[in-house]
Amino acid sequence: MALRLLGVGPHAQRQVRALQQFIGEGKWDDDALLAEHQRLVNETLGEEDGVLIVDGSDFPKHGSHSVGVAPQWCGNTGKKDNCQAGVFLGYASRKGATLLDRCLYLPESWFGEDHRTLWQDCQIPDKVPFQTKHELAAQLVEGIMASGRLQAQWVVCDEGYGDSPAFLQRLDATGLWYLAEVPRDTKVWPLLEIDGQTPRDRPSSWVPPQTRSRKGPVPQRERLHPSSPAKVPLEDLAKQWPASRWQRYRLLEGHKGPLVADFLVLRALLPLDRLPGPEVWVVIRRKVSGSAEEPEWKFYLSNAPLEIPLATFVRVSGMRWPIETCFAECKGELGMDHYELRFWRGWHHHMTMVILAHHFLVRWQQRLNQREGDLAPNNDTPLAHAR
Structure with missing residues (x-):
């Protein structure tokens, strides 16, 4: 900046050093x-x-x-x-x-x-x-x-930040609604069966801490009942839902034409310390391509309220870019x-x-x-x- 304004010379060099000190060591x-x-x-x-x-x-x-x-x-x-x-x-x-x-x-x-x-x-x-x-x-x-x-x-x-449950908990505590991209192998308990209509029983039955096994000590922490349903990776979950549950959105006009994606939204329980944690939204985006290539997937978790419509998630999903x-x-x-x-x-x-x-x-x-x-x-x- 100094050289551009003052040209080359002793005065400009002094200004260069002054600016370096101002930025590098100044106590402002x-x-x-x-x-x-x-x-x-x-x-x-x-x-x-x-x-x-x-x-x-x-x-x-x-x-x-x-x-x-x-x-x-x-x-x-x-x-x-x-x-x-x-x-x-x-x-x-x-x-x-x-x-x-x-x-x-x-x-x-x-x-x-x-x-x-x-x-x-x-x-x-x-x-x-x-x-x-x-x-x-x-x-x-x-x-x-x-x-x-x-x-x-x-x-x-x-997903470099959304992969941390502790980070998401801190965001939730601020009162903000997060929409966090997460890895495809993130596991959740879906709250609907794959038909999209049948409510799923919540895995809420624990082995009480005071229950003693004949061959072992008293358990020191809650744990899932053996009959509780298994967690499902988001990638597997996305591929199991029927086409009728997906909604198509045109996102924007790109240099190769309109960018179109299908979206699915559902409710699930997020694991926390191996136990069912908060109830969250799962938002899944599947890019629609005219080629035979494997579709591009993105997976999100959100603590937004129940009444938030899918169109809002679609808009907010684009606000990271x-x-x-x-x-x-x-x-x-x-x-x-x-x-x-x-x-x-x-x-x-x-x-x-x-x-x-x-x-x-x-x-x-x-x-x-x-x-x-x-x-x-x-x-x-x-x-x-x-x-």
Whole structure:
């Protein structure tokens, strides 16, 4: 920025060093800036049924001296690679999307004695504990909801986060309705038989803790009765339901024509510590393809109320993708992945500045009316904002 504005010369070089110090080591308060930013996002994009989006973005790095760098899964390269991993919180509504908050994931290896010198060199605060990506994401969601700065009703995530029952419990405790993508081998107890009409008995009979076997000690915890039904993997469950139970939606117009998918929604019990846990919605999406290829499946769990219609799930299922657009815009146009910073504070400062810049452009895009409004529904099938 300094070189572009001032040209090459001693004065410009001094400004370059000043900017590096301002971002990398400056003691200005990210939290206060982000709090004001989130209030502005509410003014710009806020809707009562707004959607919080949890996702990660990774930054490949050479060397091992930058904060948090380690060999780990890197979404940017699609393999295990040397990188920094960030956890981000975004926001989307019918008005647009932007980023709200961020935190750097510190791999467990950074808490070993062999990293103490690097820990000090990168100026990581002593009070920073080890937290998984799921815990960091839950903390971001809890923080924004506790602040009351932003309207939101939903939170969405991919299966990298939705695979954790503990994470989903923390989302539920915030009062938000989650729609979390989960792996296809996730097991549940369906509350209807495969005919779609017959209620299924709930597996609610336990072996009482005081029941003693002649050959063993008193059980110390509740467990399922042997006659309770078996859990069913979501992938198997999806293939067993009749065609009459699926509903077709045209999602959007892609470069190869309209994207069409069939949806199935049903109720189930989610396992928790090997016992039946909360009752949830299971939402299954099957992409309709004109070829003979195996259909693309996506599976979701949701704690939304019983009265939520399928069309709402279809719309919200597409609200995770805007954060991918945000990442692409931030990296392609705003320098999100272009930085020379080693310090803990510097990484967070840089991401804060990128987040502010992105929302600035979103606001101007709104004012200049560059973005199209809602698409009109098709006469034959409902239309959803989904990928």
